Amino acid sequence: MESNFPVVDMGLLQTEKRSEAMDKIKDACENWGFFELVNHGISHELLDTVENFTKGHYKKCMEQRFKEMVASKGLEAVQTEIDDLDWESTFFLKHLPVSNVYEVPDLDDEYRKVMKDFALKLEKLAENLLDLLCENLGLEKGYLKKAFYGSKGPTFGTKVSNYPPCPKPDLIKGLRAHTDAGGIILLFQDDKVSGLQLLKDGSWIDVPPMKHSIVINLGDQLEVITNGRYKSIEHRVIAQQDGTRMSIASFYNPGSDAVIFPAPELIEKTEEENKLKYPKFVFEDYMKLYAGLKFQAKEPRFEAMKAVETTVNLGPIETV
DSSP: OGSSSSOOOGGGSTTHHHHHHEEEEHHHHOOOOOEEEEEEOOHHHHHHHHHHHHHHHHHIIIIIHHHHHHHHHHHGGGSSOSSSSOOOEEEEEESSSSOOTTTSSSOHHHHHHHHHHHHHHHHHHHHHHHHHHHHHHHHOOOHHHHHTTTOOEEEEEEEEEEEEESOOTTBBBBBEOOSSSSEEHHHHHHHHSOOOEEETTTTTEEEEOTOOOOOEEEEEHHHHHHSSSSSOOEEEEEEOOOSSSEEEEEEEOOOOOOOEEOOOGOOOOHHHTTOOOSOOOEHHHHHHHHHHHSSSHHHHHHHHHHHHHHHHHOOOOOOO
């Protein structure tokens, strides 16, 4: 199955094969919710530097802490499936609207600088991709970026994770199955240790590790804005018995006060009469709901937001 995982060569967008590459992106968005980018414009040298610093930082500052947590919870000896814990060691960086890269403890200054530089490049790549999605959807250029904007611009942050070797990968997941709540996710993942899987047509499929590639997946907000043409897809991480898997996932999300709703151009006339497929809501409200329901199906989340919406939008207020 793996061999037909969609890999998009962004270099082709500048050539006579542009429409081929655009079709591949369209197909990936409609049928996979995931694709892998090569020739994405971020230098291999920068990616290697990010990887070296991230792995070094894990060894120096986080590995011991993780081992102590495992020991304190007796996780080496578990006999039954653990369903309320992920076998991962993580820290978070915020980039937009305000960066906290210089506040996060334990990072070398050089590492901070590199991550700041990397985030800027990923932000540009995310915005470029959003415009390519607009083109495929027949939306005006900049529509998705604007939809994400809110009053202070988008929210952008990075989850830096390491998935250490796990003695019982059949009983403990690296990361439990979920869809991502936000907008567009850009993942720089380990090219040697695999583990990321997505659910397609009822089967779990590996997202193949590829050196210097960036894996893209779509979050719940793009499903709402595209009115279900593009779907956010359930994915998980399987812990491995050998090797530590590095995963650097950057989330380009709407601003907290951005109002999210299906693009009017993508709504069919019949739907308007029969109530819309997707709700209209403030992104922050969705995130509050998601926080408690991350590892459950997304459909009830959309339904819950619809219920909120009907109580809020009671039409214009009479002023006479």
